[in-house]
Structures are given as structure tokens and as C-alpha cells.
Amino acid sequence: MTEIHDVRQRAVLPIGTVIALTELSARQIRYYEKQGLIQPQRNAGNHRLYALVDVEDLLAIKAQLASGLTLGEIKRLQDQSVPHPSDAEARQMLREELLNQSRFTPAPRIKQGF
Amino acid sequence: MTEIHDVRQRAVLPIGTVIALTELSARQIRYYEKQGLIQPQRNAGNHRLYALVDVEDLLAIKAQLASGLTLGEIKRLQDQSVPHPSDAEARQMLREELLNQSRFTPAPRIKQGF
DNA sequence: TAATCATGTCAGATTATCTGACATCAGTGC
DNA sequence: GCACTGATGTCAGATAATCTGACATGATTA
Numbered sequence: 001m002t003e004i005h006d007v008r009q010r011a012v013l014p015i016g017t018v019i020a021l022t023e024l025s026a027r028q029i030r031y032y033e034k035q036g037l038i039q040p041q042r043n044a045g046n047h048r049l050y051a052l053v054d055v056e057d058l059l060a061i062k063a064q065l066a067s068g069l070t071l072g073e074i075k076r077l078q079d080q081s082v083p084h085p086s087d088a089e090a091r092q093m094l095r096e097e098l099l100n101q102s103r104f105t106p107a108p109r110i111k112q113g114f
Numbered sequence: 115m116t117e118i119h120d121v122r123q124r125a126v127l128p129i130g131t132v133i134a135l136t137e138l139s140a141r142q143i144r145y146y147e148k149q150g151l152i153q154p155q156r157n158a159g160n161h162r163l164y165a166l167v168d169v170e171d172l173l174a175i176k177a178q179l180a181s182g183l184t185l186g187e188i189k190r191l192q193d194q195s196v197p198h199p200s201d202a203e204a205r206q207m208l209r210e211e212l213l214n215q216s217r218f219t220p221a222p223r224i225k226q227g228f
Numbered sequence: 229t230a231a232t233c234a235t236g237t238c239a240g241a242t243t244a245t246c247t248g249a250c251a252t253c254a255g256t257g258c
Numbered sequence: 259g260c261a262c263t264g265a266t267g268t269c270a271g272a273t274a275a276t277c278t279g280a281c282a283t284g285a286t287t288a
Contacts, residue, residue, distance in 0.1 A: 012134045013127070014275090016244065020126045026245080027266055045274045047245055070264075128244090130275065140276080141235060159243045161276055184233080 011041035011049040018050045022058045029058065035071045037061055037078065122170075125155035125163040132164045136172045143172065149185045151175055151192065 015026055022029070032038055033048075038057055040048040064074045129140055136143070146152055147162075152171055154162040178188045 012131045014130065014245080016128065017126045017131065025266075027268085030246095031265070043274090045245090047274065065265090072264090128276080139235075141237085144277090145234070157243090159276090161243070179234090186233090 008052040011051045011054075013050040013052070013055070015048050015050070018055055018058065021055050022062060024058060024062060032058065032061055032071065035075060037071065037075055122166040125165045125168075127164040127166070127169070129162050129164070132169055132172065135169050136176060138172060138176060146172065146175055146185065149189060151185065151189055 013021075015029060018024070018029060019026060029038075030048075033040060038050075038054050038061075040050045040054055043049050061071075061074055064077075065071070069077075127135075129143060132138070132143060133140060143152075144162075147154060152164075152168050152175075154164045154168055157163050175185075175188055178191075179185070183191075
């Protein structure tokens, strides 16, 4: 299958849905985007479209904020745990990821979602 | 775990999202609702809100339509698989009715989609 | 041929989302 | 105390999404 279409990555949720799922306000969600913490897609009408992974990220951000971290700090943690990989590094990571998937059970998810 | 709150049951998806996920038109989705095949919720602004189970139902309906069934037949199958626990008699009548129909009308309802 | 089924499309009304601006309020540092 | 920053609220004007009801259509059925 050339289509590794993870539904979690598929941006189909408008902001109203994300508001319902995260209990964050539109203002908060857009502000976190402006601070570089999330990067939702846009549809043809310029409306934001979120994927489930974005919802999970937002719930994580919400928890980290509640624990006293600053948005700037949260972003630094993000950038650190997901560094910009070079092409070679990305390929290597993908290789290892695929190997892991065949041997281990699907990655445990602690977040709530669909 | 008193909260077996299956997120699949949670109605948070507007029709645009459902259109994207099912590749059905708004017209089709609303028509299936009018025929009693799905029962989405409404938000405060009277917009329809679907749960993931609704999306799955719609995909099933789409497949059954493509296989030649009528919306009426699909609905009867639904009602049969999720019967009202009270009247077993009605269920039996419906079962016979379906059997009769399948005997008298072979129903070669082939559609051309694209 | 007439009727039904499933779908398309359009118009007018209402709701949702967008951006940008100004306001507020709690900390932080001087 | 005062100014500054960070996070959020709110508002207004514009555009997009959704709603309902109606009319149209091709295919199938009686």
C-alpha cells in the first residue's frame, strides 16, 4: 500500500470541533498557532482544518500550561523532542520506526481521542 | 471506569467533515437522514453534528447502495439488526416480509457511480 | 407511460469562522 | 508603585459553511 493514510494525520476537523474536544477557546487555539505550537491546514475557504494529532497536541499543551509552563517553554520542549531531521536522519528514523512497528505492539497512546 | 464514554458516540463532526470522510454529498447525507437511516444531533445553531459511528454507518450505507440495495431495504435491515426489545412479533413479521421480498424481487439494481 | 427513487442544484436565511484591534488581568522586574 | 510581558476576552466587519424548501433529472419499476 503506497497510501499510508493515517486518519490521525488527516486534517478534517474545523475549529468548532476542536473547541468541543479540547474545551479550549477559539482565541486560545489560534494564539497557540501564532506562537508556533501547532500548524493546522486550511481549506479552500481559508478555514482552519485540524487533524486528531493536533487535538492531542492541544490537550498536551493545555496540561503543560496548567502545570505552570510558559508557551515559550512548551515550544522549546517541542522543538527539542522533535528536532528538524536531515533527510538522512529522517530516512533512518523511518526505517527504525518501521522495524519497531513489526515487532512491538502499536505505540501506546495516553491521550484521549477518537 | 464508570466513564465508558466512547468517543465514537460523541457528536462533534459537522457535515463538511462527514462529506470529506465519506465522499458523499450533503444532499445524500441529508436524504439518508430523512429516510430514517441516521439520526445526527444538532448544535445550538441548528447545524447537524455527527459522531464517528454515524460516519461508519454512512460508509456501510454507501457500500450497500453500491451493492444494489434500496434505502428502504437497508433501513429494514438496520431495524432488524437493532430491534425494539419489546415487540418480537413485529420483528417476525418484518423477517417474513424481507424473505418474501427477496423471493419475488431479485432486484438487480445496478448503479453507475464515479 | 406514469410513478418512484436517488441525486443535483438553486435561492434566501442563518450560523460559523476569519482577521485585526483594543481591553483586561496576573506576574515580573525595576 | 509602575511599566512590561504573557495569556486571554471581546468586538466588528467580512467571508464561508450550513440550513430548509423547492424544482429538475436520469434511471428504474409498475
